[in-house]
Amino acid sequence: MAELNSVIDLREIGSPSPTVDIALQINGATHALRIEPRVSLLDALREYLGLTGTKKGCNQGACGACTVLVNGERTLSCLGLAVQYEGADVTTVEGLGVDGTLHPVQAAFIEQDGFQCGYCTPGQICSAVGMIREFQNGMPSAVTKDVSVSIVELSEEEIKERMSGNLCRCGAYVGICDAIREAFDSGVMK
Amino acid sequence: MKNFAYSRAETVEGAVGLIARNANAKFLGGGTNLVDLMRENIEQPDAVIDVTHLSVGGIDGGIIELPDGGLLIRASVRNSAVANNPLVRERYPVLSQAILFGASGQIRNMATTGGNLMQRTRCHYFYDGTARCNKRTPDSGCDAIGGFNRMHAILGASDSCIATHPSDMCVALAALDATVHVQGARGERTIPFAAFHRLPGNTPHEETNLRSDELITAIHLPPLAFAKNSRYRKIRDRASYAFALVSVAVALEIFAGTITGVRLALGGVAHKPWRAYKAENTMLRAKASRETFERAAKAELSDARGYGHNNFKIELAKRTIVSVVTELAEAGGVR
Numbered sequence: 001m002a003e004l005n006s007v008i009d010l011r012e013i014g015s016p017s018p019t020v021d022i023a024l025q026i027n028g029a030t031h032a033l034r035i036e037p038r039v040s041l042l043d044a045l046r047e048y049l050g051l052t053g054t055k056k057g058c059n060q061g062a063c064g065a066c067t068v069l070v071n072g073e074r075t076l077s078c079l080g081l082a083v084q085y086e087g088a089d090v091t092t093v094e095g096l097g098v099d100g101t102l103h104p105v106q107a108a109f110i111e112q113d114g115f116q117c118g119y120c121t122p123g124q125i126c127s128a129v130g131m132i133r134e135f136q137n138g139m140p141s142a143v144t145k146d147v148s149v150s151i152v153e154l155s156e157e158e159i160k161e162r163m164s165g166n167l168c169r170c171g172a173y174v175g176i177c178d179a180i181r182e183a184f185d186s187g188v189m190k
Numbered sequence: 191m192k193n194f195a196y197s198r199a200e201t202v203e204g205a206v207g208l209i210a211r212n213a214n215a216k217f218l219g220g221g222t223n224l225v226d227l228m229r230e231n232i233e234q235p236d237a238v239i240d241v242t243h244l245s246v247g248g249i250d251g252g253i254i255e256l257p258d259g260g261l262l263i264r265a266s267v268r269n270s271a272v273a274n275n276p277l278v279r280e281r282y283p284v285l286s287q288a289i290l291f292g293a294s295g296q297i298r299n300m301a302t303t304g305g306n307l308m309q310r311t312r313c314h315y316f317y318d319g320t321a322r323c324n325k326r327t328p329d330s331g332c333d334a335i336g337g338f339n340r341m342h343a344i345l346g347a348s349d350s351c352i353a354t355h356p357s358d359m360c361v362a363l364a365a366l367d368a369t370v371h372v373q374g375a376r377g378e379r380t381i382p383f384a385a386f387h388r389l390p391g392n393t394p395h396e397e398t399n400l401r402s403d404e405l406i407t408a409i410h411l412p413p414l415a416f417a418k419n420s421r422y423r424k425i426r427d428r429a430s431y432a433f434a435l436v437s438v439a440v441a442l443e444i445f446a447g448t449i450t451g452v453r454l455a456l457g458g459v460a461h462k463p464w465r466a467y468k469a470e471n472t473m474l475r476a477k478a479s480r481e482t483f484e485r486a487a488k489a490e491l492s493d494a495r496g497y498g499h500n501n502f503k504i505e506l507a508k509r510t511i512v513s514v515v516t517e518l519a520e521a522g523g524v525r
Contacts, residue, residue, distance in 0.1 A: 018193060037196035037238065040225070060226050061297060073270075073299040079225045080300065083196050084218070084240055131295055139274045142290045142430065147279045148418075164430035165294025 022086045026051065027095025037083050041075075042066045044082035045092060053093040053122045057167070064166030067123040067130075068092050074130030076165075093122035096129065104188040105129050105179070114179035116170035124166045128180045131162045132189050154184055191229045198240045202373050202407055205241050210375040210403045212237045217405060219305030220268070222297050227310065230317060232326060241405065242266055242302060253277065259413035262371075265304030265406045269359065270295070272303060282411060284420035284439050285362040291424040292358035294431050304406035307360060307370065307386065310397065311353035311461075312433055313342065324350045325394040340499040341433065344507070345460040345491075351394030352497055354458055355387060356433050361457035362422060364465045365439040368411055374404035387462030394461070416443035416451045419522040423514040424457070425506060434458035436507045442518045444478045454515075456490075459507055466490045469511065478519050480512065487511040 019034050024044065031049055042059075045051040045068070057065030059078045066078040069091040096103035105128050108114070115121040135154050140147040143161045151158070159177050168176060183189065199205035209215050215237035218224055227233040244266050252264035253275050261277055272278055273289040289298060315321040315333045322331035334342055334352050342352040360383075368383040387398055400406070420441035426432040436458045443451030452473045454466040469490035476482045487508040494504045 020196065036193050038191045038193050038228070060229070061222060064294065064296060067296055070299075074296045075300055076222070076296045079220075079222050079297075081196070081218070081221060081225060081238075083198075084221065084242065127296065130299075134270070134274075134295065137274065139270065140279065140286065140290060142287070142424075144290075147273075147283045147286045147290070161430050162295055165296050 020083055022083055024049075024082065024085060024090060025088065026090045027092060033082070035082055037081060039082050040078055041068070041080040041082045041085055041090070042077035045077060045090075051092050051094055054126075055119055055122055057120070057123070062167070063120070063123075064127055065120050065123040067126045067166065069126055069130055072130070072133060074127050074134075091126070093126055096125065103129065104186060105132075105183040108179040108183040108186075109176070112179035112182055113175040114172060115168075115175070116172050120166060120168045120170075124163070124168065124176055127163060127166045128176075128183070129189075131159075132180070132184055135162070135184075136189070154181075156181070192231065192234045194228075194235050195237045196240065197237065198243055200243060202244060202405060205239055205244065205405050206373055206375055206403060208237070208239050209405070212239075215239055217241045217304075217308075219266070219302035219308070220297075220300035222293070222301045223305065223309045231319065232317065241304075251275075256410075256413075259415075261411045263303050263409045263411070265302060265408055267303050268299055269293075269301045269303065269306060270298040272359075273298065280418070282362070282366060282414075282417050282420065284365060284417065284422050284441060285359070285411070287422035288358040288362035288437075288439055291422055291437070303359075303409055306357055307363075307406060307409075308398070308400075309355070309357050312356045313353040314338070316353060325353060325390075325397075328393070328395050335497060338499060339497045341435070341458075342497055342500050343460050344494040344496055344500060344503045345456075345464055346389045347461065347495070347497075348390045348392065348394070350392055351390035351461065353390070353394065353461060355460065355462050357463065358422070358424065358434065358437060358457060360387070360463040361437055361455045362420075362439045363409065363411075364463035365420070365441060365453040365455035366411055366414060366417060367453070368409050370406055371408040371410060372400060372404040373407050374401055376403075378407075380410070383463075384465050390461045397461075414441065414453070417441045417453070419443065419518060420453075421514055421518050421521075423510060425510055436503055436510050438507075438510050438514045440511075440515055440518055442515065442522075444519060447478055449473045449476055449478050449482070454486075454490075454511070456507060456511075459494075459503060466511070468492070473515075480516055483512045483515045483519075484508075486515075 055065040057063035216235040252267040254262040321333040424437040441453040456464040469486035472486035
């Protein structure tokens with residue numbers, strides 16, 4: 001079966017090896033892991049690698065607290081199996097800043113009070129970074145009036161729709177939207 | 191979650207070969223539904239075959255323009271990539287819109303085209319292991335009938351199951367007469383979209399006509415000039431990130447005040463994406479007027495049945511059809 005990177009031979013399911021050896025690229029570093037295939041990317045980050053910046057909220061894809069960037073695209077780490085992401089470039093909130101300097105979106109969240117308790121914040125920030133890249137790549141949204149033409153303005157309505165996958169129980173949405181607006185308008189990410 | 195053996199398929203043949211040799215195996219796409227169901231112990235595969243690394247093709251990104259103007263979308267292309275594809279946005283805006291009205295930005299980045307078709311219902315009784323559910327455990331009964339069934343089906347349901355299909359994307363694909371390309375141990379075949387998903391009948395656990403050894407490899411969108419004038423409308427309990435109570439996908443062509451082309455499909459109302467043939471037949475070659483649209487909506491919902499909490503959906507579906515078709519007729523349906 002040369003076509004398969006088979007970590008377990010499926011013909012031996014009767015006596016499956018409970019763990020697999022994988023290497024994950026996270027925030028620019030390679031991490032070797034021995035884990036069960038059922039371990040989510042979220043649990044691999046938090047429980048195996050000690051990267052607890054990424055938060056576990058609902059663990060069923062409803063809240064967005066576990067959002068990380070996979071090859072630059074925002075992704076729910078609770079709904080992905082860690083083994084699926086071997087070979088991918090994963091960025092967590094710990095990897096956004098460079099040399100001790102906050103990422104512009106992180107700085108804007110502080111400046112605009114984009115949080116209260118802070119639990120949803122790493123997911124909000126990773127989601128916002130991915131969302132701004134999506135907008136810059138021309139991605140339309142459900143509130144885009146005509147998807148056949150390119151969108152020019154990241155309006156407040158567009159920000160709210162595009163960030164609807166991230167819940168904030170404290171209700172800091174006004175500050176979150178202002179922070180995203182500030183980071184986008186500053187042009188640092190352009 | 192029960193542990194399982196994981197394997198990453200690099201070719202379609204390899205994936206199909208693996209599933210043919212493993213009775214209790216599942217293909218894994220973006221994981222946005224299957225991983226959740228596995229965590230709830232509703233799905234308990236012994237083996238998981240990851241098909242997200244199957245090549246999506248070269249520079250076309252897995253979305254291929256065909257000589258006749260149609261498109262071929264490979265099954266592993268992510269939902270967000272389909273929604274943002276320039277040819278989809280220009281020629282089939284209803285498909286781009288339907289995807290964008292579903293789930294969240296993160297989930298659309300993960301979910302695959304093939305996986306979207308294989309989504310299972312979000313019926314709460316299906317998810318609740320203590321409830322009776324003919325879909326989860328055949329012949330155990332249905333607690334949605336007589337239970338809290340506000341989200342449930344009004345068309346094509348049975349005494350066994352009143353669950354709905356949750357996809358938005360599939361409603362657009364139904365309206366566009368897409369074809370599903372599949373490959374199994376016995377070779378390749380194509381399935382018309384309307385014949386891909388099943389109504390529940392006495393076997394609600396059989397949700398599609400895909401055979402157990404078959405993998406979805408691509409979706410074909412045939413050319414449809416008037417799909418340029420198409421739209422998706424979704425009615426839900428909150429403004430974003432919620433499943434549909436009712437949704438409508440429509441493409442419309444009007445010439446000299448007469449409807450010369452129409453495609454209509456409904457979401458949130460049945461066990462499968464519901465192609466509204468009765469409404470289409472009522473509208474075709476009729477005068478493009480509100481009266482026609484109302485007659486068409488009434489015809490489509492003539493067999494609808496409510497189960498208590500979801501009775502409102504019958505009127506909601508009619509009004510939504512009339513509203514969105516009227517809007518499209520005024521905005522862009524005129525040739």
